Amino acid sequence: MFKKTIIVLFLIFVAQSTFGAQISVVTDKQTFAQNEEFLVSVFLNTEREAINAYEGRILYSADILQGKEIRDGNSLINFWIERPGFKQLSIGEKQGAIIFSGITPGGYSGTNGLLFSAVFQTKKSGADFIQTDSLRLLKNDGIGTVAKVSSSPYSFTVTTDFATSSLNIEAVKDTESPENFVPIVSKDVNIFDGKYFLVFATQDKGSGIDHYEVSEDNGASFIPAVSPYLLKNQSLDTKIIVKAFDKKGNEKIAEVEMGNISKMQIFALTIILLLLISTIFFIYRKKHANKIT
Amino acid sequence: MISKKTQQRLFFTLIFFVMSFFGAGLAYSDQFSSTNYKVLDPVMNAGGYGSSANFNLYGVISQVSNGVSSSASFGNNAGFLYFPFASSPVVSTTPGNAQISLFWNAALGYLGWTPTAYTVAQSTVSGGPYTYYTLGNVTTYIQGGLSNGTPYYFVVVVKDAFGNSIASSTEVSATPVAPIIPPIVPGGGGGGGGGGTPPAVQTNVEFSGRAYPLSKVSFLKDGQIVLTTIAGPDSNFFASLNSLSAGNYNFSVYGEDKNGIRSSVFTFPVYITAGVTTKIGGIFIAPTIAVDKSEVIKGENIAIFGQSTPNAQITINVNSDSNIFVQKQSDKNGVYLLNFDSSVLELGGHSAKSKAAIGGEISQFSNTVGFKVGTKNISITPGKCPVKGDLNSDCRVNLVDFSIAAYWYKKPLSATFKQTEFIKLNGDGKIDLTDFSIMAYYWTG
Numbered sequence: 001m002f003k004k005t006i007i008v009l010f011l012i013f014v015a016q017s018t019f020g021a022q023i024s025v026v027t028d029k030q031t032f033a034q035n036e037e038f039l040v041s042v043f044l045n046t047e048r049e050a051i052n053a054y055e056g057r058i059l060y061s062a063d064i065l066q067g068k069e070i071r072d073g074n075s076l077i078n079f080w081i082e083r084p085g086f087k088q089l090s091i092g093e094k095q096g097a098i099i100f101s102g103i104t105p106g107g108y109s110g111t112n113g114l115l116f117s118a119v120f121q122t123k124k125s126g127a128d129f130i131q132t133d134s135l136r137l138l139k140n141d142g143i144g145t146v147a148k149v150s151s152s153p154y155s156f157t158v159t160t161d162f163a164t165s166s167l168n169i170e171a172v173k174d175t176e177s178p179e180n181f182v183p184i185v186s187k188d189v190n191i192f193d194g195k196y197f198l199v200f201a202t203q204d205k206g207s208g209i210d211h212y213e214v215s216e217d218n219g220a221s222f223i224p225a226v227s228p229y230l231l232k233n234q235s236l237d238t239k240i241i242v243k244a245f246d247k248k249g250n251e252k253i254a255e256v257e258m259g260n261i262s263k264m265q266i267f268a269l270t271i272i273l274l275l276l277i278s279t280i281f282f283i284y285r286k287k288h289a290n291k292i293t
Numbered sequence: 294m295i296s297k298k299t300q301q302r303l304f305f306t307l308i309f310f311v312m313s314f315f316g317a318g319l320a321y322s323d324q325f326s327s328t329n330y331k332v333l334d335p336v337m338n339a340g341g342y343g344s345s346a347n348f349n350l351y352g353v354i355s356q357v358s359n360g361v362s363s364s365a366s367f368g369n370n371a372g373f374l375y376f377p378f379a380s381s382p383v384v385s386t387t388p389g390n391a392q393i394s395l396f397w398n399a400a401l402g403y404l405g406w407t408p409t410a411y412t413v414a415q416s417t418v419s420g421g422p423y424t425y426y427t428l429g430n431v432t433t434y435i436q437g438g439l440s441n442g443t444p445y446y447f448v449v450v451v452k453d454a455f456g457n458s459i460a461s462s463t464e465v466s467a468t469p470v471a472p473i474i475p476p477i478v479p480g481g482g483g484g485g486g487g488g489g490t491p492p493a494v495q496t497n498v499e500f501s502g503r504a505y506p507l508s509k510v511s512f513l514k515d516g517q518i519v520l521t522t523i524a525g526p527d528s529n530f531f532a533s534l535n536s537l538s539a540g541n542y543n544f545s546v547y548g549e550d551k552n553g554i555r556s557s558v559f560t561f562p563v564y565i566t567a568g569v570t571t572k573i574g575g576i577f578i579a580p581t582i583a584v585d586k587s588e589v590i591k592g593e594n595i596a597i598f599g600q601s602t603p604n605a606q607i608t609i610n611v612n613s614d615s616n617i618f619v620q621k622q623s624d625k626n627g628v629y630l631l632n633f634d635s636s637v638l639e640l641g642g643h644s645a646k647s648k649a650a651i652g653g654e655i656s657q658f659s660n661t662v663g664f665k666v667g668t669k670n671i672s673i674t675p676g677k678c679p680v681k682g683d684l685n686s687d688c689r690v691n692l693v694d695f696s697i698a699a700y701w702y703k704k705p706l707s708a709t710f711k712q713t714e715f716i717k718l719n720g721d722g723k724i725d726l727t728d729f730s731i732m733a734y735y736w737t738g
Binding site for chain 2: 048050052053054055073074075076078079081101103104105106107108109110111113114136138139140141142143144176179180181182184186188189190191192197199200201203204205206227228
C-alpha cells in the first residue's frame with residue numbers, strides 16, 4: 001500500500017513537473033505523397049502564465065522537406081527580433097531550421113495562440129519528424145523569468161507515391177493593405193552615432209508583412225529598408241514616406257509624423273518670431289519716443 | 294476509578310474553561326473594541342455570501358495555509374482574515390448570424406484560489422434571470438440558435454475546483470445580425486435605376502470599463518498606441534476603434550492617474566471578425582501605486598498611495614517574510630492612502646502592490662513598487678517614467694526603445710550603451726531575450 005502511494009505521489013509530481021507552457025507543432029495529417037505541400041502551424045498554450053518573449057528553432061530534415069513559405073500574418077508576436085525564416089544549419093547541411101524570436105508587449109496568456117505557420121513541400125520518401133529546439137519563453141514579470149516549456153516532436157511519413165498539384169496548399173487570399181502605422185524619427189546617443197534614424201512596424205492580418213520601403217525625397221524614389229533605418233538626409237527638410245508591403249503586394253503608405261522634432265522646430269520658430277516682433281516693437285517705440293521729445 | 298489519562302483530560306478541559314472565562318471575552322463580529330485586545334486593520338471583503346446591517350462576510354476561508362501542509366511550496370500570509378480571490382474576466386462579444394461568440398481572458402487566482410472552470414450566464418433581459426451553461430476550463434464559447442436583432446446579455450462566472458463561484462465578469466451584451474446579402478444585379482434589360490450602393494461593412498471594436506475619475510486611458514493595438522480617451526467622473530470609459538481587418542489582435546489598455554503615474558498594462562488577445570462590432574467589456578484597470586519614501590526607518594510610517602475607481606475596496610499587499618494584506622477604501626476621487634507602520638517589516642528590501650474591488654468586480658494586481666526598511670528616511674517623488682526599458686529616456690517604452698535594443702542584439706555593446714543597459718535593462722552587459730522581455734513588461738506604446 002505504502003509503495004503504491006509512493007508511486008502515485010511520484011507520478012503526480014512527475015506529471016506536475018511537466019506543467020508549464022506548451023508549444024505544439026500541428027498539421028492535419030501524418031502521411032504525405034512526394035511533392036505534396038502541407039501547412040505546419042506552431043501554437044502556444046501558456047497554461048495560465050503570461051508570456052511576453054519567445055525564441056526557438058523548428059528543426060526539420062532538409063533532405064526530405066523543402067521550406068516554401070512562412071505565414072506570420074496572424075501571429076500573437078507583435079514585434080519580431082528575428083522574423084521566422086527558413087535557414088540551413090551548419091551542423092550537417094541536411095538540417096533545416098526556422099529560427100524565430102519576438103515579443104508581445106503586455107504578455108500573452110491563453111490557449112492555441114498562433115506563433116506562425118510554415119508551408120513545406122516533401123522532396124523524397126521516408127519517415128522523419130519536425131521538432132522544436134532551444135525554446136525559451138519568458139514570463140511577463142518585469143525581470144524575464146524563464147517559464148517552463150514543453151513540446152513534442154511531430155512525426156510524419158512520406159510515401160513513394162507522387163502528389164498531384166491538387167494537393168498543394170491554397171494560397172492566402174489577401175486583398176487588404178497592411179494596418180495603419182506611424183513611423184517615428186528619433187535620435188539617440190546609443191545608436192548610429194547620435195544621428196537621426198527612422199523606426200517603423202506594422203502588421204498585416206492576411207498574408208503578413210513582406211518588406212518596407214522608404215523615400216527621403218518627397219516620394220520620388222523608394223528604397224527597401226529595415227527598422228531602425230539611418231536617415232541619409234540628416235537635415236530632415238524633406239518629406240519622409242514609408243511603404244509597408246504584404247506578401248501579396250498590397251501596400252500601406254505612412255508619412256512621418258515629425259513628432260518632437262516638429263514641435264521643437266515650431267517652438268524655435270515661435271521664439272524667433274517673438275524676438276523679431278519684440279525688436280520691431282522696441283525700435284518703433286524708441287523712434288516714436290524720440291519724435292515726441 | 295478514573296484513569297490517569299481521563300484525569301489529565303478533565304484537568305485541561307477545566308483549565309480551558311477557566312481561561313475562557315477570565316481570559317479573552319467573547320467578541321462579536323460587530324464589536325471590534327475589547328478591553329483585552331484590539332484588532333488591527335481587519336480585512337473584511339464586501340460580498341454577498343453573508344450579510345448584516347454592518348458588514349458582509351464571505352466566510353472563513355482564511356487563516357489556513359492554502360493548499361495542503363504536505364506542499365513544499367505553500368506560504369503563510371499574516372494579517373487578520375485574508376481572503377483568496379480571483380480577478381474578473383474581461384469578456385468580448387462578437388455577434389454573428391443567429392449566434393454570439395464570447396471570448397474572455399483567463400481569470401487569475403490569488404492566495405490559493407485556482408480558476409478551473411467557467412459558466413456562462415445568458416439572458417434576454419439585462420440583469421437576468423439567467424440561464425447557465427456550464428463549461429470546462431475554456432475561454433471561448435459560441436451560443437447559437439439565437440434570434441437576429443434581439444439583444445442578449447451574458448455574464449461569465451469563474452469556478453474553482455469545487456464548483457464554487459469565485460469571480461464573475463460584468464454583464465456584456467450583443468445582438469446577433471443576419472448577414473448582409475448583396476443586392477442581385479438584374480441580368481440584361483438595362484434600366485432599373487435607384488438602389489444605390491449597399492452600406493459599407495465596418496469591422497470595429499468597442500472597449501468599456503473602469504479606470505480612474507477623469508483619467509487618461511490609452512489603448513494599444515498590437516503594441517502601438519492607436520487611441521486615447523478620458524474616463525468620466527465616475528471613472529467609466531468607453532472607446533471604439535474602426536476600420537480594422539479581420540484577424541488576431543493584442544489590445545492593451547492602461548490608465549494614468551491624476552499624478553501622471555501609469556497603471557500596469559492590461560493586455561487582451563482577441564480575434565476580430567469581419568463586418569461586425571466586437572465589444573470588449575468589463576475592463577477594470579488595476580490601481581496605480583506609489584510610495585513616499587525609497588527608504589524608511591524601521592518603525593516609522595511609509596505612505597503607500599494611488600488611485601482607482603471611487604469608493605472601491607483597495608487591498609494592499611506588502612511583501613515581507615510573509616505577505617501582509619491591508620484594506621483601505623478609495624475616496625470619491627478614487628484616491629487611496631495607507632500610512633503603513635514599518636515596524637512589522639524586517640530590515641531590507643520590500644515591495645507593495647494593490648488591487649481594487651467594487652460591486653463584485655475585481656481588478657488584477659497593480660504594478661509593484663519597491664522600498665527599503667533601513668536606518669534613514671529617503672523621500673521620493675512618485676516617478677512618472679517607466680522604471681526599466683526606457684532606453685532613450687523619453688518616459689515611454691515603445692518601438693524606438695525596441696529598435697535601439699534590436700540594434701545591439703547579440704552584438705558587443707559600446708561603452709555608453711553598456712551604462713544604459715546596466716540602468717535600464719538587466720545589466721548583464723549584453724542584449725538578449727531577457728532584455729526584450731523587460732521592455733515588453735514596461736511597454737507603454
